[in-house]
Amino acid sequence: MLSDGRGVAVRTADPQDLAAVAVIENLSFGDPWSLSALLSELEPDPMRLPLVAELEGQVVGFLMSWIVADQLHVLNIATDPGWLRRGVGTALLREAARRGLAHGLVETTLEVRRSNLPGRAFYHRHGFRETGVRKRYYADNGEDAIILDCGLDGLAGD
Numbered sequence: 001m002l003s004d005g006r007g008v009a010v011r012t013a014d015p016q017d018l019a020a021v022a023v024i025e026n027l028s029f030g031d032p033w034s035l036s037a038l039l040s041e042l043e044p045d046p047m048r049l050p051l052v053a054e055l056e057g058q059v060v061g062f063l064m065s066w067i068v069a070d071q072l073h074v075l076n077i078a079t080d081p082g083w084l085r086r087g088v089g090t091a092l093l094r095e096a097a098r099r100g101l102a103h104g105l106v107e108t109t110l111e112v113r114r115s116n117l118p119g120r121a122f123y124h125r126h127g128f129r130e131t132g133v134r135k136r137y138y139a140d141n142g143e144d145a146i147i148l149d150c151g152l153d154g155l156a157g158d
Protein backbone atom coordinates (compact mmCIF):
# COMPACT_ATOMS: atom_id res chain seq x y z
CA MET A 1 0.00 0.00 0.00
CA LEU A 2 1.17 3.53 -0.70
CA SER A 3 2.55 5.35 2.33
CA ASP A 4 4.41 8.35 0.93
CA GLY A 5 2.12 9.92 -1.63
CA ARG A 6 3.74 8.17 -4.60
CA GLY A 7 1.21 7.76 -7.34
CA VAL A 8 -0.93 10.65 -6.09
CA ALA A 9 -1.76 13.02 -8.96
CA VAL A 10 -2.88 16.52 -7.97
CA ARG A 11 -4.73 18.72 -10.42
CA THR A 12 -6.93 21.82 -10.46
CA ALA A 13 -10.47 20.95 -9.41
CA ASP A 14 -13.50 22.06 -11.41
CA PRO A 15 -17.29 21.91 -11.03
CA GLN A 16 -17.35 18.36 -12.44
CA ASP A 17 -15.58 17.25 -9.26
CA LEU A 18 -18.46 18.44 -7.07
CA ALA A 19 -19.99 15.01 -6.41
CA ALA A 20 -16.68 13.38 -5.45
CA VAL A 21 -15.64 16.34 -3.31
CA ALA A 22 -19.01 16.37 -1.54
CA VAL A 23 -18.74 12.68 -0.65
CA ILE A 24 -15.32 13.24 0.96
CA GLU A 25 -16.51 16.44 2.67
CA ASN A 26 -19.51 14.65 4.19
CA LEU A 27 -17.40 11.71 5.37
CA SER A 28 -14.72 13.97 6.86
CA PHE A 29 -16.54 16.72 8.74
CA GLY A 30 -19.32 16.84 11.32
CA ASP A 31 -20.45 20.20 9.94
CA PRO A 32 -19.94 19.72 6.19
CA TRP A 33 -20.21 22.57 3.72
CA SER A 34 -23.34 22.70 1.57
CA LEU A 35 -23.20 21.69 -2.08
CA SER A 36 -23.57 25.32 -3.13
CA ALA A 37 -20.68 26.40 -0.88
CA LEU A 38 -18.49 23.64 -2.32
CA LEU A 39 -19.52 24.50 -5.88
CA SER A 40 -18.60 28.15 -5.49
CA GLU A 41 -15.04 27.08 -4.57
CA LEU A 42 -14.82 24.90 -7.69
CA GLU A 43 -15.92 27.55 -10.17
CA PRO A 44 -13.19 29.37 -12.09
CA ASP A 45 -11.90 32.35 -10.12
CA PRO A 46 -8.39 33.81 -10.21
CA MET A 47 -8.40 34.23 -6.42
CA ARG A 48 -9.29 30.58 -5.70
CA LEU A 49 -7.02 27.54 -5.90
CA PRO A 50 -9.12 24.37 -5.65
CA LEU A 51 -7.20 21.11 -6.00
CA VAL A 52 -8.13 17.44 -6.08
CA ALA A 53 -5.86 14.45 -5.56
CA GLU A 54 -6.38 11.29 -7.60
CA LEU A 55 -5.14 7.75 -7.09
CA GLU A 56 -5.79 5.25 -9.82
CA GLY A 57 -8.12 7.76 -11.46
CA GLN A 58 -10.29 8.12 -8.35
CA VAL A 59 -10.65 11.42 -6.46
CA VAL A 60 -9.31 10.69 -2.96
CA GLY A 61 -8.83 14.15 -1.53
CA PHE A 62 -9.21 17.88 -2.04
CA LEU A 63 -7.84 21.20 -0.85
CA MET A 64 -9.48 24.59 -1.25
CA SER A 65 -7.66 27.86 -0.76
CA TRP A 66 -7.84 31.56 -1.48
CA ILE A 67 -5.18 34.05 -2.45
CA VAL A 68 -5.42 36.83 0.15
CA ALA A 69 -2.81 39.57 -0.32
CA ASP A 70 0.55 37.74 -0.09
CA GLN A 71 -0.90 34.73 1.71
CA LEU A 72 -2.48 31.48 0.65
CA HIS A 73 -5.42 30.91 2.98
CA VAL A 74 -6.34 27.21 3.19
CA LEU A 75 -10.08 26.89 3.74
CA ASN A 76 -10.49 23.16 3.71
CA ILE A 77 -8.47 20.01 3.16
CA ALA A 78 -9.68 16.43 3.42
CA THR A 79 -8.61 12.95 2.41
CA ASP A 80 -11.11 10.17 1.77
CA PRO A 81 -11.23 8.20 5.06
CA GLY A 82 -10.36 5.05 3.11
CA TRP A 83 -7.06 6.63 1.97
CA LEU A 84 -5.71 8.30 5.10
CA ARG A 85 -1.98 8.21 5.99
CA ARG A 86 -0.89 7.48 2.43
CA GLY A 87 0.48 10.92 1.62
CA VAL A 88 -2.63 12.33 -0.09
CA GLY A 89 -2.88 15.35 2.22
CA THR A 90 0.85 15.98 1.88
CA ALA A 91 0.65 15.88 -1.92
CA LEU A 92 -2.21 18.41 -1.86
CA LEU A 93 -0.44 20.75 0.54
CA ARG A 94 2.80 20.65 -1.43
CA GLU A 95 1.07 21.38 -4.72
CA ALA A 96 -0.88 24.26 -3.14
CA ALA A 97 2.44 25.63 -1.83
CA ARG A 98 4.06 25.35 -5.26
CA ARG A 99 1.16 27.16 -6.89
CA GLY A 100 1.17 29.81 -4.19
CA LEU A 101 4.87 30.43 -4.77
CA ALA A 102 4.21 30.67 -8.51
CA HIS A 103 1.70 33.45 -7.70
CA GLY A 104 4.38 35.29 -5.70
CA LEU A 105 2.88 34.42 -2.31
CA VAL A 106 5.14 33.85 0.68
CA GLU A 107 3.12 32.25 3.42
CA THR A 108 0.11 30.08 4.07
CA THR A 109 -2.34 30.46 6.91
CA LEU A 110 -5.36 28.50 8.12
CA GLU A 111 -7.61 27.80 11.09
CA VAL A 112 -8.17 24.40 12.65
CA ARG A 113 -10.50 23.32 15.44
CA ARG A 114 -8.78 23.02 18.79
CA SER A 115 -10.17 19.46 19.12
CA ASN A 116 -8.88 18.35 15.69
CA LEU A 117 -5.78 16.56 16.92
CA PRO A 118 -5.16 14.59 13.67
CA GLY A 119 -5.39 17.81 11.66
CA ARG A 120 -3.08 19.65 14.05
CA ALA A 121 -0.58 16.76 13.95
CA PHE A 122 -0.66 16.86 10.15
CA TYR A 123 0.07 20.60 10.06
CA HIS A 124 2.80 20.34 12.69
CA ARG A 125 4.42 17.56 10.68
CA HIS A 126 4.69 20.09 7.84
CA GLY A 127 6.24 22.83 9.94
CA PHE A 128 3.21 25.03 10.65
CA ARG A 129 3.46 27.24 13.76
CA GLU A 130 0.52 28.07 16.01
CA THR A 131 0.32 31.86 16.01
CA GLY A 132 -2.98 32.61 17.73
CA VAL A 133 -6.46 31.59 18.75
CA ARG A 134 -9.84 32.79 17.50
CA LYS A 135 -12.16 32.34 20.45
CA ARG A 136 -15.50 30.59 19.78
CA TYR A 137 -14.82 30.76 16.01
CA TYR A 138 -16.99 27.80 15.00
CA ALA A 139 -20.71 28.58 15.10
CA ASP A 140 -21.91 24.97 15.46
CA ASN A 141 -20.37 24.33 18.90
CA GLY A 142 -18.56 27.52 19.87
CA GLU A 143 -15.19 25.84 19.60
CA ASP A 144 -11.98 27.88 19.37
CA ALA A 145 -9.91 27.96 16.19
CA ILE A 146 -6.15 27.65 16.34
CA ILE A 147 -4.44 29.88 13.76
CA LEU A 148 -1.50 28.25 11.98
CA ASP A 149 1.09 29.78 9.64
CA CYS A 150 3.84 28.32 7.49
CA GLY A 151 6.28 29.68 4.91
CA LEU A 152 5.51 28.37 1.42
CA ASP A 153 9.15 27.86 0.53
CA GLY A 154 9.77 25.05 2.99
CA LEU A 155 6.34 23.55 2.49
CA ALA A 156 6.70 23.17 -1.26
CA GLY A 157 9.74 20.96 -0.82
CA ASP A 158 9.52 19.52 2.71
Ligand SMILES: CC(C)(COP(=O)(O)OP(=O)(O)OC[C@H]1O[C@@H](n2cnc3c(N)ncnc32)[C@H](O)[C@@H]1OP(=O)(O)O)[C@@H](O)C(=O)NCCC(=O)NCCS
Nearest residue numbers: 028077078079084085086087088089090118119121122125
Ligand atom coordinates in the same frame (compact mmCIF):
# COMPACT_ATOMS: atom_id res chain seq x y z
C1 LIG B 1 -5.69 16.16 7.97
C2 LIG B 1 -5.80 15.19 6.78
C3 LIG B 1 -6.20 15.99 5.54
C4 LIG B 1 -4.44 14.51 6.56
O1 LIG B 1 -4.55 13.74 5.35
P1 LIG B 1 -3.65 12.44 5.04
O2 LIG B 1 -3.81 12.18 3.59
O3 LIG B 1 -4.00 11.32 5.96
O4 LIG B 1 -2.20 12.98 5.39
P2 LIG B 1 -0.77 12.33 5.03
O5 LIG B 1 -0.89 10.87 4.77
O6 LIG B 1 -0.14 13.16 3.97
O7 LIG B 1 -0.01 12.54 6.43
C5 LIG B 1 1.29 13.12 6.50
C6 LIG B 1 1.76 13.13 7.93
O8 LIG B 1 0.91 13.96 8.76
C7 LIG B 1 0.82 13.38 10.07
N1 LIG B 1 -0.55 12.88 10.31
C8 LIG B 1 -1.55 12.74 9.40
N2 LIG B 1 -2.65 12.24 10.01
C9 LIG B 1 -2.33 12.05 11.31
C10 LIG B 1 -3.04 11.53 12.42
N3 LIG B 1 -4.31 11.10 12.31
N4 LIG B 1 -2.41 11.47 13.63
C11 LIG B 1 -1.12 11.89 13.75
N5 LIG B 1 -0.38 12.38 12.72
C12 LIG B 1 -0.99 12.46 11.52
C13 LIG B 1 1.80 12.20 10.08
O9 LIG B 1 3.08 12.70 10.43
C14 LIG B 1 1.76 11.78 8.61
O10 LIG B 1 2.89 11.03 8.21
P3 LIG B 1 2.94 9.42 8.52
O11 LIG B 1 1.63 8.83 8.06
O12 LIG B 1 4.12 8.96 7.71
O13 LIG B 1 3.13 9.30 10.01
C15 LIG B 1 -6.84 14.06 7.09
O14 LIG B 1 -6.58 13.52 8.38
C16 LIG B 1 -8.28 14.47 7.01
O15 LIG B 1 -8.88 14.50 5.93
N6 LIG B 1 -8.91 14.78 8.16
C17 LIG B 1 -10.33 15.15 8.19
C18 LIG B 1 -10.54 16.54 7.66
C19 LIG B 1 -9.74 17.57 8.47
O16 LIG B 1 -9.75 17.57 9.70
N7 LIG B 1 -9.05 18.49 7.76
C20 LIG B 1 -8.18 19.49 8.39
C21 LIG B 1 -8.90 20.66 8.88
S1 LIG B 1 -9.44 21.72 7.55
